[in-house]
Structure formats: C-alpha cells, structure tokens
Amino acid sequence: MNTMNPSISAKADRRDQGAEIPVPQDKPEDTVIEEGKTVGKPFVNDPKFKLRNVNVSYGSDRAIKNISIDIGKHEVISFIGPSGCGKSTFLRCLNRMNDSIQICRVEGQLMLDDEDIYHSKRDVVELRARVGMVFQKPNPFPKSIYDNVAYGPRIHGLANRKSDLDEIVENSLRKAGLWEEAKDRLDAIATGMSGGQQQRLCIARAIAVSPEVILMDEPCSALDPIATARIEELIADMSKSYTIVIVTHSMQQAARVSDRTAYFHLGHLVEVNETNKIFTSPQHELTESYITGRFG
Amino acid sequence: MKKDKENAYGDHISHDFNNDLAALKADFLKMGGMVEEQLNNAVIALIDGDGNLADEVRAKDKIVDKLELELDEEATRIIARRQPAAKDLRLVIAVIKMVADLERVGDEAKKIAKFAMVLAEEGQAPRGYIEVRHISSHVSAMLHDALDAFARLDSEQALRVMKEDKMVDEEYKAATRTLLTFMMEDARNISRCMSVMWVLRALERVGDHACNVAEHVIFMVEGEDVRHSSVETAEKVVGR
Numbered sequence: 001m002n003t004m005n006p007s008i009s010a011k012a013d014r015r016d017q018g019a020e021i022p023v024p025q026d027k028p029e030d031t032v033i034e035e036g037k038t039v040g041k042p043f044v045n046d047p048k049f050k051l052r053n054v055n056v057s058y059g060s061d062r063a064i065k066n067i068s069i070d071i072g073k074h075e076v077i078s079f080i081g082p083s084g085c086g087k088s089t090f091l092r093c094l095n096r097m098n099d100s101i102q103i104c105r106v107e108g109q110l111m112l113d114d115e116d117i118y119h120s121k122r123d124v125v126e127l128r129a130r131v132g133m134v135f136q137k138p139n140p141f142p143k144s145i146y147d148n149v150a151y152g153p154r155i156h157g158l159a160n161r162k163s164d165l166d167e168i169v170e171n172s173l174r175k176a177g178l179w180e181e182a183k184d185r186l187d188a189i190a191t192g193m194s195g196g197q198q199q200r201l202c203i204a205r206a207i208a209v210s211p212e213v214i215l216m217d218e219p220c221s222a223l224d225p226i227a228t229a230r231i232e233e234l235i236a237d238m239s240k241s242y243t244i245v246i247v248t249h250s251m252q253q254a255a256r257v258s259d260r261t262a263y264f265h266l267g268h269l270v271e272v273n274e275t276n277k278i279f280t281s282p283q284h285e286l287t288e289s290y291i292t293g294r295f296g
Numbered sequence: 297m298k299k300d301k302e303n304a305y306g307d308h309i310s311h312d313f314n315n316d317l318a319a320l321k322a323d324f325l326k327m328g329g330m331v332e333e334q335l336n337n338a339v340i341a342l343i344d345g346d347g348n349l350a351d352e353v354r355a356k357d358k359i360v361d362k363l364e365l366e367l368d369e370e371a372t373r374i375i376a377r378r379q380p381a382a383k384d385l386r387l388v389i390a391v392i393k394m395v396a397d398l399e400r401v402g403d404e405a406k407k408i409a410k411f412a413m414v415l416a417e418e419g420q421a422p423r424g425y426i427e428v429r430h431i432s433s434h435v436s437a438m439l440h441d442a443l444d445a446f447a448r449l450d451s452e453q454a455l456r457v458m459k460e461d462k463m464v465d466e467e468y469k470a471a472t473r474t475l476l477t478f479m480m481e482d483a484r485n486i487s488r489c490m491s492v493m494w495v496l497r498a499l500e501r502v503g504d505h506a507c508n509v510a511e512h513v514i515f516m517v518e519g520e521d522v523r524h525s526s527v528e529t530a531e532k533v534v535g536r
Contacts, residue, residue: 252379279381281519291381293308 033268036066039283040273041260044072048213048243049094054108056089056098063089065267066108076235076244078254078275081264082290087247090264091215093117094245095131096124112213129156132206136218138198140190140205145182148190148201149173152209168208176204177234196227203234213243221249232257251291255279263287304449305387316374317384321447323370324391324398327363328443331398332436334360334405335502339432342412342495343425350416353409360402367395386519390512394446397505397512401439404498404505411491423478423485424492427471431499434464438506445510451517451534457510458522458530464503471496 036053047070056064064086071077079087089098096117098104110117117127129152140148149169152158159165169186173179178200182193190201199219206214216235220228235244235257248254254261255275262272263286271284282288289295305317334353341350371392374380380388438460445453475489475496511523514534522530 251381255381280385282382288382292384293310293313293381295309 033265033270033286035268036068038068038269038272040271040277042069042262042269042272044070044075046073047071048073048075048113050109050111050114051093052109054090054093054106054110056086056093056107057105058101059103063267064093067269069262069269069272071243071245072260074239074241074243075260076239076246076258078258078261079245079247079264080249080251080254080261080290082295083249084266085264086267087262087264088217090269091217091245091247094213094215095128095133096122097133099124129209130211131213131215132209132211133215133217134199134202134206134219137222138195138202140193140198140201142189142191144187145173145190145193145201146186149204149208152205156209158209172204172208173201175207175234175238176200177230177237178204194227196223196230199223199227199231200234203231203238207238207242211242213245214238216244216246218247218249220253228253251279263290265290304383310378313378313384316370316378317380317387320367320370320374320388320391323363323367324395325443325447327360327367327395327398328439328446330356330360330363331401331405332439332443334402335408335432335436335439338405338408338412339428339436339499341409342415343429345412345416345419347413347416350409350412353412354406357402357406360399364395364399368392371395383516383519386516390516394509394512397508401502401505404502407498408495411495415488415491418488423489424471424475424496427467427474428492428495428499431464431467431471431496431503434460434467435499435503435506438464438503439509442506442509442513445513446516449513449517451514454510454513454517455527455530455534458507458514459527461503461507462527464500468496468500468503 049069049071051070052068054064054067055062067090079091081087092098093106093110094112094117098106106118112127112131116122141151143151146169149172150159150165153165153168159168170179170183173182178197181197182201190198193201199222203214203219220231223231232253235246238244239259246254246258258275260272261275261278263270263278263282263284265286271278271282271287273283278287279291282291305321306314308314308317334356337349338353340346341353371388374388378384438457441453441460442457445451445457472493475493478485479489508523511521511530514520514522514530518533518536520533522533
C-alpha cells in the first residue's frame with residue numbers, strides 16, 4: 001500500500017526528533033564578543049547624544065568597554081541586559097551622575113548637542129537641568145507635593161512670581177498625569193501618596209525644569225501593573241517633547257515603549273536596533289539568548 | 297544561529313518553557329504525519345478503487361480538524377503565558393500559520409477521497425491516473441520535505457520545496473492539457489475526466505500548501521518573511 005511514497009515509514013523518526021528536549025551545547029559565556037563592535041544600527045542621522053569609544057572603569061574594573069552609540073532627538077531608547085552588564089553605569093554617564101563616585105573614571109567622547117558633557121568648564125547643575133533623571137525607587141522630598149515640583153524651578157530661578165511658579169507646577173503635574181489626583185491636595189506631604197503617584201511626582205519634578213532629556217533608571221520596577229501602565233502611557237506622551245532613555249529589566253516594557261533597544265552584555269554594547277527588529281529577529285546570538293530567556 | 301539547530305529551542309532557564317515549545321513542535325509534526333498519511337491514503341483509494349479506504353480518509357478528517365484546534369490553543373497559551381520573543385516567537389507564529397495549511401491539505405485529501413468513491417462507483421478504465429500518480433508522488437514528497445525542513449530547521453531544504461512548487465504547477469498544466477484531449481476525443485469521457493481534473497486540482501493545491509509551509513520554515517529559521525517574494529529573494533535570505 002505504501003509503495004507510492006516512502007514518507008510514511010520515515011515519519012515516526014521525525015516525530016521523536018521534534019519531541020526531544022535538547023541539551024544546551026553552547027553556553028552564551030563561550031561566545032566571544034569583539035570589543036567596540038556593535039551589530040545593528042547604533043548611529044542615527046540627527047543625534048541628541050553622540051557617544052564614541054566610551055570607557056568607564058571603577059578602579060581597575062572596566063564596567064563599560066569601548067561603546068559607541070547615538071541617541072536620537074525625541075527618541076525613546078531602552079537599555080536592556082543582564083544584571084551587571086553596565087547599562088545603568090552607562091546611563092549615569094549621560095548627566096554625570098557618576099561624578100560623585102571617586103574611583104569612577106569616564107573616558108571617550110560624550111557629546112550632548114555637539115557639546116562635551118565632560119568638559120572641565122561644564123556646569124554640572126545646568127547639565128542636570130537639561131538631562132533630568134528618574135530613579136528606580138520614587139524619591140520625593142519630604143515636603144508638600146507643590147514644593148517637590150517647585151523645588152527645581154526655584155533653585156534654577158525659572159519663576160519670578162508666585163503665579164509663574166503655580167503655572168509651572170500645574171503644567172508639570174498635568175504632563176505627568178497627576179494633576180487631577182493632586183490638585184486638591186497640593187499642600188499634602190508627598191510621601192503620603194501611593195508608589196505610582198510618587199513616581200509620577202518624580203517625573204513631574206524632572207519635567208518642571210524643562211529638560212531636553214529624561215533618563216529613567218528602572219522607573220517601574222517598584223510599581224504594580226496599573227501604575228506601570230500609566231507611566232508607560234506617560235512615556236509615550238512625553239516622547240513628543242523629550243528624548244527618553246530607559247534602563248529596564250522588563251523586556252516586555254522595552255518592547256512596549258521604546259523606538260530602539262540596545263542590548264548590553266558584560267560591559268559591551270552588543271546590539272542596537274529598532275525595537276521591532278530586536279524582539280522578532282535579533283542579529284546577535286547573545287541578544288537572542290537574553291530576550292528569549294535562555295540566560296540572564 | 298546556524299550551528300546546533302536540533303537544540304535550538306531548548307536551554308531556556310524555564311524548563312516548562314522548554315517543554316511547552318518541544319510539545320508544540322512534536323504535536324505539529326504529529327499533525328503533519330497524519331495529514332501526509334491522509335493524502336497518501338486518499339490517492340491509493342483513488343487508484344486502487346478502494347471505497348473503504350476512501351471512507352476511512354473522510355472519517356479521519358475530523359481528527360485532523362481537532363488537531364488544528366488543539367495546536368492553535370496550545371500556541372495561544374504559550375503566547376499568553378510565556379510571551380515568547382525572537383526565534384521562539386517566530387516558531388509559535390509559524391506553527392499557527394502552518395497548522396492552517398496542514399488543515400487545508402487534510403481537506404484536499406478528503407476531497408480526493410470523495411472523488412475516489414465517485415470514480416470507483418463508475419468503475420471504468422482509468423484515464424489520467426498516470427498524471428495523478430505522478431503529481432501526487434511529487435506533492436507528497438514536497439509535503440514530507442517541508443515537514444522535515446521544519447523538524448530540522450533546515451531552511452535550505454525549505455527553499456528546495458519552494459522551487460519544486462514551480463515544477464508542480466507546470467506538471468499540472470500539462471496534465472490538464474492531456475485530459476482535455478481525452479475529453480475532445482470522446483464526449484463520454486467528460487464526466488470522468490472532470491472528476492480526475494478536480495483531483496489534480498486538489499493535488500496542485502497541496503503543493504501550494506507545502507510551499508507555504510516551507511516559506512514559514514524559512515521565516516522561522518532566518519527571521520525574514522519570504523512570502524509573496526521571488527525564489528531569488530528567498531535564495532538570498534537563505535544563503536546569507
């Protein structure tokens with residue numbers, strides 16, 4: 001009966017093949033990474049940040065190894081990678097948050113709008129007003145909601161009159177999607193708010209000084225899914241006016257919010273590409289292993 | 297990515313995830329094996345005039361349909377619970393699409409079985425069976441190779457299947473012409489020849505579905521969608 005085609009007898013073998021649970025042959029650690037080599041599209045036409053051959057070390061430990069990348073204007077870019085891969089260290093270079101760490105040394109070319117971020121005459125306070133930051137844990141000042149947002153504009157002298165300051169506070173809270181919840185209790189102490197509200201307050205505080213860039217270091221890791229969704233919605237809105245750089249441990253978050261995604265591994269920048277590309281067909285083996293959950 | 301293809305879907309940190317993907321692959325191949333068998337049996341029933349076998353094929357199509365539903369459910373569950381990415385995502389998406397093709401092959405087998413019964417009842421000397429035999433062994437080999445390419449993640453073999461489909465199309469055209477001459481020869485042949493023509497048409501469709509499966513295998517392995525593009529484009533994708 002089966003003389004027409006030999007396929008039927010071969011079928012059983014194939015089925016077994018598909019069912020076997022394979023043993024890993026190549027461990028990701030065995031993969032050699034060439035220093036300074038990044039696959040994908042690390043550079044853009046009109047960069048906000050132009051970062052070339054960046055090296056960061058803590059004493060004798062090299063945390064960032066020869067990374068070159070552009071960050072575009074009004075772009076949302078995510079930095080992903082396993083713990084200790086250097087993504088937060090690299091983020092903190094962008095507004096010199098590493099300055100306070102004595103043993104930390106930053107080398108290479110780091111340009112913001114063609115100005116050297118690490119120039120010796122650079123005013124760091126002014127830099128941080130342009131490049132704001134939101135941290136992992138919400139860290140409002142133990143002051144009123146109003147004072148939290150008004151703090152930056154006050155010290156930077158952005159408002160001369162109370163009415164100007166009121167306007168900045170209202171606008172910032174609106175942009176952070178917190179106005180409706182906070183307008184009736186602006187004098188209430190900020191630490192009494194929920195975690196998600198506190199984080200949005202921190203975003204409002206960062207926006208209040210009219211920054212050009214907002215750096216976010218795992219902004220949602222302490223929040224529940226609803227609060228996370230609201231922050232992500234906010235990121236999407238803010239991307240129209242700001243450049244946003246997010247470090248995240250949640251790959252789904254990177255996939256949801258960012259235009260481009262950069263994958264870091266042991267201090268190397270392995271791959272940068274459009275988020276769609278990274279999550280459907282990454283080019284580098286290590287990126288593939290990380291985002292599919294094969295190590296991390 | 298090319299080396300170590302057989303193990304390509306293992307070694308997740310989560311063992312359950314490994315198991316889910318392995319089960320999806322195995323169940324897909326199980327359905328593939330079943331559909332292959334359905335097709336071969338339908339053709340045997342036709343050529344041997346075996347009404348019982350044709351009956352069996354028609355009854356078993358329900359099982360194929362059931363497998364389609366099960367596989368879709370399995371794939372949906374993996375997406376919902378594991379949020380697969382990159383090659384895992386491509387595997388799940390490709391399976392969802394290929395399952396539809398396999399189900400259609402099952403339908404074509406059922407159709408052939410139906411004509412097998414019609415033709416067996418008429419019981420005359422067969423016209424056009426040489427063509428049926430020829431094309432059926434061709435498309436059945438294509439289906440087999442496409443499933444094999446899936447099992448081994450072999451995009452080169454998938455590419456060969458894509459190329460075969462062009463040949464089947466040519467063979468189908470030639471067979472149609474032959475049957476037309478039979479019909480012109482003697483008008484009493486028309487009814488039978490039309491039935492055989494439908495069978496040939498079904499077989500040609502099986503070739504198309506095997507080709508679709510092959511295209512999905514290339515997508516799965518190479519990360520590039522080669523549907524609706526020329527064989528040359530597919531060659532470039534596979535040859536990278």
